[in-house]
Amino acid sequence: xxxxxxxxxxxxxxxxxxxxxxxxxxxxxxxxxxxxxxxxxxxxxxxxxxxxxxxxxxxxxxxxxxxxxxxxxxxxxxxxxxxxxxxxxxxxxxxxxxxxxxxxxxxxxxxxxxxxxxxxxxxxxxxxxxxxxxxxxxxxxxxxxxxxxxxxxxxxxxxxxxxxxxxxxxxxxxxxxxxxxxxxxxxxxxxxxxxxxxxxxxxxxxxxxxxxxxxxxxxxxxxxxxxxxxxxxxxxxxxxxxxxxxxxxxxxxxxxxxxxxxxxxxxxxxxxxxxxxxxxxxxxxxxxxxxxxxxxxxxxxxxxxxxxxxxxxxxxxxxxxxxxxxx
Numbered sequence: 001x002x003x004x005x006x007x008x009x010x011x012x013x014x015x016x017x018x019x020x021x022x023x024x025x026x027x028x029x030x031x032x033x034x035x036x037x038x039x040x041x042x043x044x045x046x047x048x049x050x051x052x053x054x055x056x057x058x059x060x061x062x063x064x065x066x067x068x069x070x071x072x073x074x075x076x077x078x079x080x081x082x083x084x085x086x087x088x089x090x091x092x093x094x095x096x097x098x099x100x101x102x103x104x105x106x107x108x109x110x111x112x113x114x115x116x117x118x119x120x121x122x123x124x125x126x127x128x129x130x131x132x133x134x135x136x137x138x139x140x141x142x143x144x145x146x147x148x149x150x151x152x153x154x155x156x157x158x159x160x161x162x163x164x165x166x167x168x169x170x171x172x173x174x175x176x177x178x179x180x181x182x183x184x185x186x187x188x189x190x191x192x193x194x195x196x197x198x199x200x201x202x203x204x205x206x207x208x209x210x211x212x213x214x215x216x217x218x219x220x221x222x223x224x225x226x227x228x229x230x231x232x233x234x235x236x237x238x239x240x241x242x243x244x245x246x247x248x249x250x251x252x253x254x255x256x257x258x259x260x261x262x263x264x265x266x267x268x269x270x271x272x273x274x275x276x277x278x279x280x281x282x283x284x285x286x287x288x289x290x291x292x293x294x295x296x297x298x299x300x301x302x303x304x305x306x307x308x309x310x311x312x313x314x315x316x317x318x319x320x321x322x323x324x325x326x327x
Contacts, residue, residue: 014062082119155210176224247291
C-alpha cells in the first residue's frame with residue numbers, strides 16, 4: 001500500500017472520533033508502530049487534529065476541528081450520503097432543505113460516474129409518503145441543540161408553547177428525539193414536574209444548556225418510541241382492529257406503511273391488524289388498501305363503516321337501453 005493510500009485509510013479509521021488503540025491501527029494498516037506514528041504526524045501536518053493518549057489504554061483519537069476536513073467515504077457510504085441529502089432536501093426541519101441542496105450539489109460533483117448512477121437510480125425509484133396537512137416545521141437550531149444535549153446528558157432550559165397558546169419556561173433532562181411523522185418530539189424528564197414529559201419540537205424555542213450533567217434514567221417500559229406513541233394517543237380508549245383483506249400482503253404494506261401490521265394469509269389475502277384510538281383512522285386504513293375486506297373485530301368498526309356507507313349518495317341508476325332507431 002502506498003503512503004498516500006495508507007494515510008487516507010488511517011484518516012477513515014479515525015473519523016469515528018473514538019479512541020483507537022495504536023496496536024489496532026498498526027494491525028489494520030499492516031505497519032509498525034513507528035510507521036504509524038509517522039503517518040499520524042503526517043495527518044497533523046495536513047491540519048487534522050489527531051490526539052494521542054499514552055498508557056495501557058492509550059491510542060489515537062480525531063478531535064472535532066475548526067472546519068470540516070475532507071471526508072473519506074467508501075462506495076456504499078457515498079451513495080447513502082447522496083440519497084440522505086435528497087430526502088433532507090424536502091425536510092420539515094427549517095433551513096435544512098436549502099443547505100441539503102447545496103451539499104448535494106457539492107457531493108454529486110465529485111462522485112465517480114458509477115456511484116452517481118447508483119445514487120440517481122435510488123433517488124428516482126424512491127417516493128416519500130407525505131401527509132396531506134401542512135408539515136410542522138422545526139427550527140434546525142432547536143433540533144441540533146437538543147440532539148447534542150441528549151448525547152452529552154446535559155440539562156436544558158427552553159420555552160414551550162402549549163396547545164392553548166400559553167408559553168411556559170421548562171427545565172428538563174433530555175433523553176431522546178423521536179420522529180413520528182409529521183412531527184418531531186422530545187422525550188425528557190421534567191425537573192419541575194418530576195416526571196417524564198413529551199414536547200412537540202415545533203412548539204419549542206430558545207433551547208439553552210444549563211451546564212449540569214445528569215445521570216441516565218430508565219424510560220418507563222424501556223422504549224422511548226413506544227412511550228411517545230402512548231402519550232401521542234393521549235390515553236384514549238384503544239381499538240384493536242383485525243380484518244381480512246383480499247390483496248397480497250406486500251401490496252397492503254406498501255399502502256399503509258408502518259401504521260399497520262400485515263401478515264400473509266395465502267398469496268392473495270392477508271390479515272391486517274391496527275391498534276388505534278380512532279375508528280375513522282381504522283376505516284380509512286381499510287379503504288386505502290383498495291381491496292375488498294372483512295372486519296373480524298371489533299364489532300363497532302362494522303357499525304362505523306355502515307354509518308359511513310349510509311352517508312354516501314346512492315349511485316345514479318343505469319340509463320335505459322335505447323333501440324337502434326331511438327333518439
